[in-house]
Structure formats: structure tokens, C-alpha cells
Amino acid sequence: MKQDLLKISDLSKEEIFGILQDAIAFSSHQKDWQFPQRKLIANLFFEPSTRTHYSFASAEHQLNCRVENFSAQGSSVEKGESLYDTVKTFESIGFDAVVIRHRQDEYFKELADIQIPIINAGDGKGNHPTQCLLDLLTIYQEFQTFEGIKLAVIGDIKHSRVAHSIQEAMNILGGKTRFGGPKEWMDTNAYEIDDLISWADAIMMLRIQHERHESTMNLSKEDYLIQYGLTKKRKEKMNKHAIILHPAPINRNVEIDTDLVECDQSRIFKQMRNGVLVRKAVLKRAFQYEF
Amino acid sequence: MKQDLLKISDLSKEEIFGILQDAIAFSSHQKDWQFPQRKLIANLFFEPSTRTHYSFASAEHQLNCRVENFSAQGSSVEKGESLYDTVKTFESIGFDAVVIRHRQDEYFKELADIQIPIINAGDGKGNHPTQCLLDLLTIYQEFQTFEGIKLAVIGDIKHSRVAHSIQEAMNILGGKTRFGGPKEWMDTNAYEIDDLISWADAIMMLRIQHERHESTMNLSKEDYLIQYGLTKKRKEKMNKHAIILHPAPINRNVEIDTDLVECDQSRIFKQMRNGVLVRKAVLKRAFQYEF
């Protein structure tokens, strides 16, 4: 039996904890664990990505997989081939699993008949389950629990793949999530930035696609930072135990003052390290291996 | 001595059977056979491809090769480097073989002085020998012989890399090939589609490049399917033992009704699986290894 990972909401509380425990094991006593038989994995990225793409590749290499990277460009997708036919091709030619990022929301609904595991690396504005899991891991490593943990998510909530998934997961796990940001980007009730900053145990700044939004917002980068970003002044208001998260890529001096990216309370590059651990755990789960 | 594979017509009947036997061995008792020493292979694709490119990559990985994928984009080809100099470079920097797809007919004529094996993955409108071999393998697996086997090839015969090669090969092997399709695309005498359908043991539907042809043909996709495609109605007229082939990518509901792509008589995804087996056999032959 294969195990896809398509949406965070497909996972029970127990399954989430199972993945996090495996990720932690990969950071400690199972550092060198590999698949008993080598797997052939295709990373199918139909949208630009650095972190997600190469952290899957890193995870795959660490697990002793053979890795092929596919981009739509230079492929039969340019000849109009459907996603189903492309994925069915990879299944037919001997690939053991596929990791997919695609601009279409819930593209995986077309792929119900595929027999090999599918791992969703981001679909449209919808889901990005391994991002959610790495955020959870980073929070869990800090507080050893989710019960009562307060998470603030600030930025473009409406168009975010991350915001609603993490809220849903935090709810299941016993944490609390509040949102903030420009009101044009809120699809739910929002809190004042400064209130969120002093309330939260973990503050997640979302990336804004400034090039796209500037016209609609009439707000310069400098103004965004002052009104909604994490400035040095706001950092002073944070709880001493609170941590800073960001899914990256970062717009330095837009969502966050550049000097805070690697400050003592930032876990931004730790999130990236955690991304590899979580993806190793998800790949292990895909083939239902035990340590 | 290295062994290139450039054109199907370079192979004797015995050599074709040798490759097919090896491919069959790779599907059964030699499933795990690998090169005694790891090889470093470059896949040089100057034209888009999914199936051919990644099925070579899959074959190479299964044989324990180290694989590098090269696309013209982002290379010195953009600076005007000749094909000979590019391939000679790969030879010089330690690659053991190259797999090449290139838009120029018989590009390999420039490459006579290259010392490492060259495997042709498609040249211009000319040759595509591993496609031909995988078609032959699929037919052979079905009928255990080529003697008297009747193959119908339907579509754009004139511009096809596949049509004339398979005809040539079938002639050598004792089979019969007939063509059909719009008369603008015939460079030889053609048969009525319905007659071909009821005559054939194997029906190969070619991909049409509809975007390119529509203007010259004054024929919509719907009309193409009705006049020349494999409809459900035509499928009724097929021999019960006959099989459906297609080199893919498929234009669903143009060459073939979408519901027939994975029907009981279709071997379209089996062809893809066979592509890997045939390519493993061709790579083994390139270095003249014995099992």
C-alpha cells in the first residue's frame, strides 16, 4: 500500500505526530537510515522553486534514492500532454514515486488512478503539506508541545498556501492561530500587528509578492515594512521565548528587517534544515517502511 | 569496440532479435543486471521530450550509471558551439556514452570521429531507432513472431520518424505494413481507415501536430477523430486479438478516443515500459557486455 501526501487535512493527529517523530529521529539516532532498496524518484516541478525542490532532492539523496528532476520546459508538456499522461508515463517507465508542484489547485484529483506514491510539493493557492509539517516541527522542537501554543501569521493570508493549512493543523493539535496584515488580504478576521507580536509564541511572516501587489495596495516596500513588517522596534515587543518563522524566499526589508533574518530568535534557516527532515519522513511513509 | 545505434536500418535481423531477446531478459531473469563498472552517461536533448528522455534516464539508473542531463538552453550551444565540439567535449571530460536527440536530420554524420558510443534518441524527421525497437518488442510479446503480422500505421506518415522505420523493420522480419491517413500526409499509397482497422493485427495511431496542421487541413480535432482517428465504433471492427499502439504524447480525442487509451486492447503504456527494457538492451550493446 502506497501513501500519498496531498493535503495536511488528510492526516490524523496521530499521523502528524508520527511524521514529526520520524523527522526528529532523522535528526538524531536515525541520521544515516536509508531505503533498503534504492528508489527512483522524479521531482516534477511545473513552477519555480529553490528550497522545496532542492530540499526534496537532498532528502532523496540522503535516503539513497536515484533522483531525476523534470521541468515542464523542454518536455512533452510543451506539446500539450496532460498532467495525467505525464505522471502515468513516469509510473510506466519505472519511477517509484513522484513529487509534484503544479500551479493548478488540487491537480492531484486528476491523478487518482496513479499507482505510485504522489507527494504534493505545492498546488496552486491550495496546499503545501510539507511546508506545514516543517513549520510544525520547528514549533514542536521549541516548545515540546502544541497545547496552548500561540501562532501569529502575518501577511497575504488570502493567497497563502500556508496560512490556512497551518491554522487547521494547529487547531487539531491544540494550538491557537491568529492572522494579521493589510485588510485587502484578509479573508477572515484580523488582528493588529502590534497586538499579535506581543501575544505570540511563534510569529510567521509570509512572503509578499510585492511586484504583483504594489499597484493594488498603493504601499511602497518601506511603508509595508513599517506598517506590517517585523521591524527591530517590533522585535523588542516579542516575548523573550518567542520565535520568528518565514517560509522564504524572503523579501529582505519588506516582510522583515534584513538584520533580523539571522537574529537569535529567528528560526528561518532552521526551518529549511527541518524541511529536509520532514521530507525524509514523508518519503519513508510513502513506502511504509519502518526504521 | 563501441556500438553506436543510429538507424534501425543499420541493424541486421539477427541484431534486432538480439536486442529484443536482451530486452525480454531484462523483464524477467536479468531484471537486476547492472554494468560491472559504473558508466557516466550524458543525455543531450536539443528538442523537448518526456518519455524518451526519462526512459533513457530510468534505463541508465537501473543499469547503475551516473546520469547527467544536458539541454541546449543554458549551455555553450547558445554561444554558437557546434554539435561536434559539444559532443567531443563530453567525450573529453570523461563521459562514457552520449544519448542524443537533435532536430537536424542525420546529425550523427558530423560525429563520425567520436570515440564513445552514440545512441540516437531521434533526429529531425529521420530516425528514432529505440522507438522502433520498443514497437517491435510490443508486437513480438503479443504474437511471439513477426511472420505474417499485419501492422497498420495511421496518421501523418510523411513527417513521421516512426512510420518508415517500422515498415522497413517489419519487412526484414517478415511482417506487412500498410499506411492510412489524410492524403496530404501520404508519401506512398494509402488505405481506407476502416479497411485497415479490420485488417490489422496491430494498429499504430501516430500523433498529429494539430496546431501545425489545422490550417493546411481545414479539419477540426473533432472531424479528425471521426475521419481518421480510433473511435469506439471503429474499435468494434478491430480483430479481437489486435492491439493498439501509439508513440505518445497522445492527443486525447484527436487520434484516439480518450476512453480507449487504457482499454483492454491498448498497449500504449506497455510500450512505455518496453521502452525502458529496449533502452537497457541498447546501452548494454553499446559497451558490448554479456549477461
Place this chain on the structure above:
Amino acid sequence: MKQDLLKISDLSKEEIFGILQDAIAFSSHQKDWQFPQRKLIANLFFEPSTRTHYSFASAEHQLNCRVENFSAQGSSVEKGESLYDTVKTFESIGFDAVVIRHRQDEYFKELADIQIPIINAGDGKGNHPTQCLLDLLTIYQEFQTFEGIKLAVIGDIKHSRVAHSIQEAMNILGGKTRFGGPKEWMDTNAYEIDDLISWADAIMMLRIQHERHESTMNLSKEDYLIQYGLTKKRKEKMNKHAIILHPAPINRNVEIDTDLVECDQSRIFKQMRNGVLVRKAVLKRAFQYEF
């Protein structure tokens, strides 16, 4: 302690000889040497390259590394991510070293805080240390010394990544370097081409970017070859022991008559082979391994 390789001028005479000795060892008794633990290496190429890119990849594979190739296209660089954040990401997600080509002069100054080894595969119009080392290796293999060796470099000296580095290195090592070419491209005193040809022990023809320069020069390809290129006639004037070098890609019949590219005195494809040896030595040095 990691060891970057950023500029040839960062290396002492002893370090240069150390790398050359290791490269020679890799061509003979250490042919099969590999890293005791497998390394995960990212080749980050922000500019087109065939030779440098794939010869690093070849070197890495030979040393038993796991290799990922990154191009700016299809990455978060398209979303405006800084070079520092991109490289820090690769460090964070488990890569052991990065090889970088980037159009910006001395891009590596931004990367001082990166903890993993950085190997410069070419920056802007500035440095290309592994190219310089492979040129040195080719000269050394020929003459077993640099003392008194006379090197002529002909072409676009002003815009060359290679010309000034090799001059600097030859000075340290006891050799002499003279330049020649169109006076628009000289930033130092130049010699007559014919005088250089009969003077030199090694003649390095630089690639000209003809498409860019033609307008400024009012000189056709044919005229360039006659005035500044290596013609068959000029080859007659070369010392019998002298060798021809070219960093490639070659403009055949512009810098050099096409018939001379693989003549007895040419070491052009040997330079490519040497590139792999030198890069293996540089990678070994990056992690400070001993044979």
C-alpha cells in the same frame, strides 16, 4: 576547516603546485580515489556553460559525490531571492559544497558567512581559477617546469576572465606572458601577432564574442582570422615544441583555422581532460582530504 577557491591570486606558489600534483595523481595512480564519505554538491550556474559545468559534474561523479544542478531559471531567483539567501539555503538543506558561476564580478564577497566550501566557476569578467589551473597543468605536463616558459595570449585581453589570471600565475611560477590582438581590446602593451607566434612555447587563443564585437571592430570573421587568428601559415612559424591552447567554446575559422583544432601541436581537447583532473584536485582540497 573548509577551503574555498575564489581567485587564483589567493593561492601561494606551493598551493598551486599542490593542486597540480594532485591533478597529476588523479591521472595516474590515484585514478580511482574517492571521498571516504559521499558528498552532496550543488552546481549553481547562473550563466550558460557546457565545459565548466559538466566537467565539474564529471569530477564530482568520479569522486562519488551526489550531484544536483541548479539553474537560475525555474528557481526562487526568479522571485528576486538574493545570492546569499540562495547559497545559505543550499547550506541549510544539507549540501556539502557549492560550485558557482555568476555574472557579477566577485559575487563571492557577499558569501563570506557561508560555512560550506565555495568553488568559483567564473565570476563576471573577473576570475575563473579552475580554468587557469587547467591551463597551467597543460603547460606543466608539456615542459615539466614553468621557469622561463613563454606564453602568448591572443584575443580580447580586456574582457577576458583568463588573460590576467594566467599572467599573474605565470609570474609567480617563473614564466613570461605576452599579449596580442586588436588594439581596442588591449589594456596593456601588445605585441605583433607574428612575433608572438614565433616567440612562444605556448599560444593561447582566446574566444572572441564576435556577435558582440563585430560592430565596434568593423572586421569580418574572415579578416579576424587573417589578422589575429591562428592560420595554417602562422602555424608554420611556431616553434616545433610549442603548443596551442584555447579555453573553448571555439569559433572555428575565427580565432583558429578549423583544421588546426585537433592538429599535433594542439592541446585543446587535452585541456578539457585536464579540467576534470584539476577540478577533482580542487574538490579534494575543499574538504582537506589526503590521499
